[in-house]
Amino acid sequence: xxxxxxxxxxxxxxxxxxxxxxxxxxxxxxxxxxxxxxxxxxxxxxxxxxxxxxxxxxxxxxxxxxxxxxxxxxxxxxxxxxxxxxxxxxxxxxxxxxxxxxxxxxxxxxxxxxxxxxxxxxxxxxxxxxxxxxxxxxxxxxx
Numbered sequence: 829x830x831x832x833x834x835x836x837x838x839x840x841x842x843x844x845x846x847x848x849x850x851x852x853x854x855x856x857x858x859x860x861x862x863x864x865x866x867x868x869x870x871x872x873x874x875x876x877x878x879x880x881x882x883x884x885x886x887x888x889x890x891x892x893x894x895x896x897x898x899x900x901x902x903x904x905x906x907x908x909x910x911x912x913x914x915x916x917x918x919x920x921x922x923x924x925x926x927x928x929x930x931x932x933x934x935x936x937x938x939x940x941x942x943x944x945x946x947x948x949x950x951x952x953x954x955x956x957x958x959x960x961x962x963x964x965x966x967x968x969x970x971x
Contacts, residue, residue: 844937851933855926860885860893861902862930865919868903869927873916884965902926 830836848862857865863883868874871882876894880887894917897903902923905915919927942950 844941847937847940848930848933851936852930855929856900857926857930858893858896860889861897862933864890864893864897865902865923865927865930866934868917868919868923869931873906873918875914875916877914879917897923 845859849857849859852862860883863885864879867879867882871878874882876887876890879885879894880890883890885893894903894905898905900922901920904918904920906918907915942953945953
């Protein structure tokens, strides 16, 4: 197996996403939807641009993703103060239920990954990944 950093990061991401989607397969969620549910769980009522930045999803791709989530009843779009140019995205009751299931799947997969690391190693891994995020983008917009 290739042990270069770029390869390992790509593989871990891919394997993590596959495991999460397999865990959530009974819900019929597609790639990208768990990430949006996670983000909205922390930032309910965000505008589409904020979601795109926070999830690192292309805005055009996000539009289709949100349309499918709205069709499934997980989100609703609302205009605030009569501003018809930008809609705020809110989780519905079903969306909140799905968000909780997504968080449980994330936690299960994280626990599997971290099970062989002691608390200090876990903290160092998190610190290192945060450093990577800061190097790769304007980290403030991801919070």
